[in-house]
Amino acid sequence: MISTTCLNNNSKTFDENCLAADISELRVDEGNVIWADVTDPTSRDFEELAEEFGFHHLSIEDCQNEHQRPKVEEYSGYYFIVLYEAELTGPHDRLELRELNIFLGKNYLVTVHSRPIRAIETAKRLWHEWTDRSDQGAGLLAYLLIDAIVDDYLPLLDLVSERMDDLEDSIFGEWRAESIEEIFSIKKKLLYLRRAITPLRDVFNTLLRREQPIFPRETHVYFQDVFDHLIRVADTIDTLRDMLGSTMDAYLSVSGNRMNKVMKRLTSISTILMSVTLIAGIYGMNFTLMPELRWRYGYVYALFSMVVVGLALYVYLKKVKWI
Amino acid sequence: MISTTCLNNNSKTFDENCLAADISELRVDEGNVIWADVTDPTSRDFEELAEEFGFHHLSIEDCQNEHQRPKVEEYSGYYFIVLYEAELTGPHDRLELRELNIFLGKNYLVTVHSRPIRAIETAKRLWHEWTDRSDQGAGLLAYLLIDAIVDDYLPLLDLVSERMDDLEDSIFGEWRAESIEEIFSIKKKLLYLRRAITPLRDVFNTLLRREQPIFPRETHVYFQDVFDHLIRVADTIDTLRDMLGSTMDAYLSVSGNRMNKVMKRLTSISTILMSVTLIAGIYGMNFTLMPELRWRYGYVYALFSMVVVGLALYVYLKKVKWI
């Protein structure tokens, strides 16, 4: 489904429901900025797009095949951009990455996606508010959209960071064997997020260093801003990964310490029980001449010495912190 | 065996069975695109190739020696390309890498290989379909062939990825000691795949940044596409390697946890059995004056106290999750 909005920069008016067929006509007037948002595209839609805007068949193919890597490709007259909106959903905080394909021309923006993208709403709202700046063409519109997507990564990373703080507390506190599964699950999330962001950072870096014939100089500062946010997201991800590595190390060390403790406890218990059993064993010997056996309180004395030996060992082992 | 196909761009006709001897003649007409596919080459074939196309003896030597690293080398008038087709074969999913040598000239493509290459069939089919674009010379043909090879890596990596998901489930679920062998085997596969792809990515990067006198500008966008796929494959491999590292770490941690559990169980069982044995030991002592020994239900009482002590310890150890 193609829904097309057109902003006339001269009259500052929005035409919300342009017909796809009118696009080529609207594009003639340089004062117009056109945003065609294609949801759940059919092959018919792709043909129409290719025809109206003259997109290269390779970029159309990339658009049709899902799971492209995030990228910015330059074709003659337009940029083809692939990026991912990220969200944690469901009870287990599954990470959902929603692909968004963008065709960015001098005065048009075409967005293609099969699942709903929240950032499109945000960008559309801001676009209507920022009309005083909108004479800068489709570049500013692209900025609003991409920035909305990139900025959405930060609260998500804050959430991950909170999880990690909990995890860390649990490792040094009430130890749980399941922590390792959580560490593993966060590690995977960070890996996917990183994969969705880092390529964009590198491409934007190249774009900003290059001559840009399509957009005017004033738009450049906005792309600089997106780049800055991309670096910030990428840096945060790297920091979180680094800290997760430390958490993992801490987990292993604490796990080792706990093993040590278990071993000490085993040794302690063995020592105590074996010593006490030895006394019982001694008085279980069958020598005819064992004075204690005939003592009136021999039995009590034996039990007593068992308790004494047991307690003494217990106190000692408690003191050296083996129990 | 050399099998030569020639496309005449003017008449859009294919001549499937040209004679090797006619190649030099056919090459004169710039409208012709020649594809010479050499299977299981003899030294006689190499001589013929060197003679017909004027290949440098160093590139011929590389062609003769197997196990070259993947590369793109520029000789005067042609590129010499080495790449590998990948396939998982046999019951144990052995990774097979089949070497393909390509000589790519302005209007000819020579492919040399000792084992059958699936991508050659794919490329040949598409070549016959795409005749409307084939005026772009041998460059487009090379694109079809290389892209077919590179794209074949992706389903293979999906398979590896599935294996890894199973592995991961098994590590956190029904733990098997053999998992480590599987991790190791996947690691090796990824290492070989990476070795077959990464050098190509780097070389294509250099090629795309350089001035290219051999191919027209329109072909450039196709090589950009191959490069994009190469990056995607390389990125996927790196991500899988990264995740395999995490899986390995998880395996080690889980393994450590299991050790911990075994130790706790050992300690628990020792504690219970030793305690109960101690009671038996006590009533095995030979004191003349041990009231319990004469009790009517002394024996029952002893057995009962054993059961009580044993159960009490068991319940306690169950509660603290040592058993």
Add this chain to the structure above:
Amino acid sequence: MISTTCLNNNSKTFDENCLAADISELRVDEGNVIWADVTDPTSRDFEELAEEFGFHHLSIEDCQNEHQRPKVEEYSGYYFIVLYEAELTGPHDRLELRELNIFLGKNYLVTVHSRPIRAIETAKRLWHEWTDRSDQGAGLLAYLLIDAIVDDYLPLLDLVSERMDDLEDSIFGEWRAESIEEIFSIKKKLLYLRRAITPLRDVFNTLLRREQPIFPRETHVYFQDVFDHLIRVADTIDTLRDMLGSTMDAYLSVSGNRMNKVMKRLTSISTILMSVTLIAGIYGMNFTLMPELRWRYGYVYALFSMVVVGLALYVYLKKVKWI
């Protein structure tokens, strides 16, 4: 709250309490250097700043949103700099990073921060002392401020380094399980410090290599000096991180060794007690014909042999260092 100081380079006099409203007037005279220090800024303050100095709305936004990454951004006519002052506070040496935003123009410096920054006092003092050099404009002033912040990292790192020496001694000496928590806490501190410094180093490197139209050549050597200090801080952090990694490794090894020791002790104690118990068990057998049982000193002999066996094993195990 905006507090503005103005230095007139001709008369070498400071005007401590300029009105914000006069700034645009003062800026006309090129001999004036203006420092506007904005503490705990209100949105009213931001509007004033944007108006007086003509700051881009994106840099103002960055200023309003806390937790920016450290950076130097070039806008037309001024630099926007974000950096962090570091301090260890409280009984647990919590690391506090205080954000400082700097707008640096040809002859003005605007500092924006919500928490008090010690380095501002230092810089202000030096500014008043260095009047003989102050004809170099706002660049020198920026140097004084940034250098004060960067130099404050070094004593803090010395403190961290001392902690690590203690930690290391404790690991090889009186081993404590808590060391791992300390290692982890230092690791996090270093990670945050590194994150606050490394981006600045990279940006300064770029700045120093670039053409700098805003500041004269003589100021360049001062920025070179700041860059040198940034490298030194970053290098020290990296060295400390490297050493902390070694400390962690040492901790794990020592921990492994201690486990080994515990195991040996367990084996030793089991061996001794089981052997001695065996003797008791032997003389607890009920054979009718056991000569020792009738010996006059049979019991003493049995006890004696227990002690001898026990001591012999103890001496032996002591010799091979298992106890």
Add this chain to the structure above:
Amino acid sequence: MISTTCLNNNSKTFDENCLAADISELRVDEGNVIWADVTDPTSRDFEELAEEFGFHHLSIEDCQNEHQRPKVEEYSGYYFIVLYEAELTGPHDRLELRELNIFLGKNYLVTVHSRPIRAIETAKRLWHEWTDRSDQGAGLLAYLLIDAIVDDYLPLLDLVSERMDDLEDSIFGEWRAESIEEIFSIKKKLLYLRRAITPLRDVFNTLLRREQPIFPRETHVYFQDVFDHLIRVADTIDTLRDMLGSTMDAYLSVSGNRMNKVMKRLTSISTILMSVTLIAGIYGMNFTLMPELRWRYGYVYALFSMVVVGLALYVYLKKVKWI
């Protein structure tokens, strides 16, 4: 000892035993290519070389001090190259690296070495065979020599690779504690090989990218070939190192698994023996009223119950794979 061979490119004749004293005379004729091979050089030889060819005293000093790092240095009029021939010798496959110093001028090659270098024989033979190409001067000769050395690394690496396959089999098969020593020894070998190759790769990369006034364009393709082989060797070394790391990880995991197994066995054996002993202990108690004691087949019954309990536990533990 200096042995000098001179090839006259015009007459295509070799003069095998030129006198060192004639070198300066021979060098005048540009058609001559001179190879002076200096074995086990004396300080007299060095003086002669410095005099005849005008080598800089720093390169002569490098030549005299052994254990230089592999390098290519450009002096005015000649290159000074240091590289290492590698061989596995002796029963324990000790790695021997033999240093070779090369002075490479426009039409001369001086090789200096204290130990015999196999590649010199190979290069000399090929030189005599390739006379039809030898008008390309000393560059081609250098190619033959360096390529012979670099190519010799590959069979050696194949050997190392085979060792590693054996090692890997042994780790997953009949486990040996000594494997770790072998891993360590291979690791060291790879480290030394890498150190001998990687610097050369980097230097050749720089050389190939630079303007090369000494050698004609046609020689360039040969150096490209050497570079390609260097990359291949370096890549193989890196792959082997990577795989050795995996092998090490596998060793540790398998070692951990074995520990786990030993622990389980200990627990199993303790459980069985302690349980059975408990039964014996129970019937060793001295209660006056213990019906079983008076049973006719009490003893048999006791022994039987011991066997039953022991067997039951054994079967159970076998089923859960603890034994």
Add this chain to the structure above:
Amino acid sequence: MISTTCLNNNSKTFDENCLAADISELRVDEGNVIWADVTDPTSRDFEELAEEFGFHHLSIEDCQNEHQRPKVEEYSGYYFIVLYEAELTGPHDRLELRELNIFLGKNYLVTVHSRPIRAIETAKRLWHEWTDRSDQGAGLLAYLLIDAIVDDYLPLLDLVSERMDDLEDSIFGEWRAESIEEIFSIKKKLLYLRRAITPLRDVFNTLLRREQPIFPRETHVYFQDVFDHLIRVADTIDTLRDMLGSTMDAYLSVSGNRMNKVMKRLTSISTILMSVTLIAGIYGMNFTLMPELRWRYGYVYALFSMVVVGLALYVYLKKVKWI
């Protein structure tokens, strides 16, 4: 204390005890090369230096603050160099790094240090010997000094390497728990050495690639030589670090193996002693009808069966290498 030596290149004569006050005069004659060596400098000395040579106050400040990082800074008319002489001192081979500050101008060299530097003696001696080359000004003198310092790292690294060989032997041979402390101590030494060398290597790399207005082309080859030695030292340090990492891994593996052995021994001893005790336990039972108890050699038979069972188990466990 400033001690100044002046070499007149025309007369080739040294004036050993110039007065500091004459320096500015001596500098006028371009044929003079002046070396001012400042030991244990006072603030008076620094003032004098600043005055005579016109050093920038920032470089003087760096000189006064110890613990600068190794660096080469370019000021107008001179280089400011900081490097460290390394020595192992004392019974525990403590690593001592002695800071040396160098101001290097066209025809003067100023060295500032608070502790005695051995390399200064070496350089002074060579300077007096090399008068025939000294017309190349202060650059050659700087080469002599820096090269003396850098070359001194190599024997020190040889010493470290020997220690590591010993360590490695001890790990695979007579295992000592203390090895870990030694590994740790060497690791720290290598870290400090690396920190003292690597920055210099990078700076020299930049210097050699740059245009150098201060020194003539002939001096360049000497700096190239210093750079080569720096790389060699840095490479050696990296190789040693790499090998130390392997040693650490080997230590951990061997330590794990030893743990495994201890566990096996514990299991073995438990098995033997428990089995034998079980026999004693059996004959300790109080059944009225136990035929063996009445046998004449029952006791002997029991002891004998204990020995047989014990020996059998011992032999078996010896065979499977558990004891």
